[in-house]
Amino acid sequence: MVGKVLRVQKTSKGDAQSKSINDPILSTHDRLLWGDIEELVTATSKEILAHSYVQHVMRPLLASEHVDAGKRVLVSREFLEGVATQTLSQRPAWRVDAAKVDTLSDSALLISDHSLFQHGDIKQAPCIAVEIKPKCGFLPCSRFIGKENFMKNNTTRFKMHQALKVLQGEISNTSKYDPCDLFSGSRGRIRQAIEALFLTPQNNFRIFLNGTLVFGGLGGYFGGSESDAQEALGRLDNALMGLIHAGPGQRINCCHELLAEILFKSGALVRLLEVQKLDKLDIEGVIHAYFNVISQPCRVCKDLGEELSQIYQVLHSLSLKESMDIMKNYLVAATAKDCSLMVCFWPVGVGELETHDRYALLHSTSQKFYYKSSFIDLDMKPLEKMYYYYELDQKIVSYYTSQIVKEACCN
Ligand SMILES: [Zn+2]
The missing domain is CATH 3.30.200.110 (Inositol-pentakisphosphate 2-kinase, N-lobe)
Incomplete structure (x- = not known):
């Protein structure tokens, strides 16, 4: 076992x-x-x-x-x-x-256990596993997004949600992590995203050494400050000693480089982004298809009034089959926006590498590492949560927009 x-x-x-x-x-x-x-x-x-x-x-x-x-x-x-x-x-x-x-x-x-390399022997060399919860990696461009929610077109959902989480006391600092960097397909931007995750891991980033958590929070919540994170980084740098052949203080940088290289090479995030993009209409469009599927009068259109709800009538005239397809795509995309990616790596021994093996080269130390990436937490999102998702989305955007307006007025 x-x-x-x-x-x-x-x-x-x-x-x-x-x-x-x-x-x-x-x-x-x-x-x-x-x-x-x-x-x-x-x-x-x-x-x-x-x-x-x-x-x-x-x-x-x-x-x-x-x-x-x-x-x-x-x-x-x-x-x-x-x-x-x-x-x-x-x-x-x-x-x-x-x-x-x-x-x-x-x-x-x-x-x-995705935190362990399956066929490896942990007595020989340590195995590092990194758990990343990437969140949504693209900006929506649905025509069903309300005019007052224009922020959605140029600000990631992750960034907007951070502001609400600070207000609600869930986090103390906003993260500089930008999901669009991680999904960008560019080595440099992927690395930027990783560096930000190291600084403010919150519940988006954890590192395991031989299956034991060594960096990031337990129970999905990291409440620590940046100085706590710095201390944890120091411990991690020590833990990487046998694995990465670089001097003290240099090993974390090498870890950034290696992770970026693996994410760039593995192609897992490219695949994940495609699935996330199955959400074509944004929740502001999909919510109308939801009321079609459950055969109830649309609460959103009712609240908007006759004039403003006009543009959504095209959605309410879809067939049940079309509405269900939209719903399914949305829910699958929601799972893809909320899952985690486990990346596990392990040094290649001398003369060990076969040409078909998946490996990444860490240029700074000329070391080669085997890697494996797997998605976890791929649970189904239930239909009954749709209205909750809609309300949460509206709350996130309207709070963020109000903060931006406030800042603009102060300056
Ligand atoms: Zn409607």
């Missing part, structure tokens, strides 16, 4: 107990939407659903070499109770409270 992770199902405190284990997990509308994929429609647990979604929807889009859907294995109740007891002490308190292991489940998902 070395190099494998077992993903067990969790139950949230608020989960309804009334659901029978043979009931489908998807809502009626989601079943309508994904009706052509039987494995999704008939899924009776979250983990069967997650597995089928990765296998049948995301993997074909993102290329099989970058996605491991995992394998379902049967587990006993006693085993899951053992897991629950073991993990209780290791989880941060707020997570223990939010969810616990579902001991009534009869299976779990066995997946590769």
Whole structure:
């Protein structure tokens, strides 16, 4: 089991107990939407659903070499109770409270541990894995974006969301990371993006050494200041000693260079961007197709009034099939905007390299590294969250726009 992770199902405190284990997990509308994929429609647990979604929807889009859907294995109740007891002490308190292991489940998902190089022996040389949550890498240009939301055409969603997160106390500093740099396909801009992620990792960037977290936050949240990050960088520089043949203080720079080279070569982000771009209409267009799919009067058009909602009538006259296709593309793109990429690298030993192996050259030290990149967290986004997504989007843009206006007035 070395190099494998077992993903067990969790139950949230608020989960309804009334659901029978043979009931489908998807809502009626989601079943309508994904009706052509039987494995999704008939899924009776979250983990069967997650597995089928990765296998049948995301993997074909993102290329099989970058996605491991995992394998379902049967587990006993006693085993899951053992897991629950073991993990209780290791989880941060707020997570223990939010969810616990579902001991009534009869299976779990066995997946590769992407923080370890699969066939490597960690005794020989350390293995570094970097987890990047890239977020949306393009600017929308849909004609359905409201005039007052023009900011969307020239500012990334990531940047705008940062401002709201500061207001809500979720983060203390805004990040200089720009997703468009990471997805740019240019070595220089990719490197810029990586340097920014090193400075403010937030929940977008983590580094593991032989499977253990050495940089970035646990539980998806990094609340530290820039000086905390600097301290962590110092520790990381030391940890890289056996791996990168450069002097103290130089190894982090080499790490930037190597990561940029790997991301440039692997092509994984090019693929991811294509999937993200399946969202052609932006949420401001898609939300109208959503009301078509659930066959309810459109709340957005109602709020806009007769005159302003005119341009959306073309969306409301689409067929159900057309509306469903728009919805599915949007939800798949939403998964692609929220997933993470695991990049794992490992030094090539003397005389070890085969011509077919994937490797990247670190020019600064003339070292060669094997690498592997895999997407994780490819969960399905449920239809019922659409209106929430719409409201959040409006909140993010209007707050950012108000801040820009305020700044312009002060200057
Ligand atoms: Zn509408």
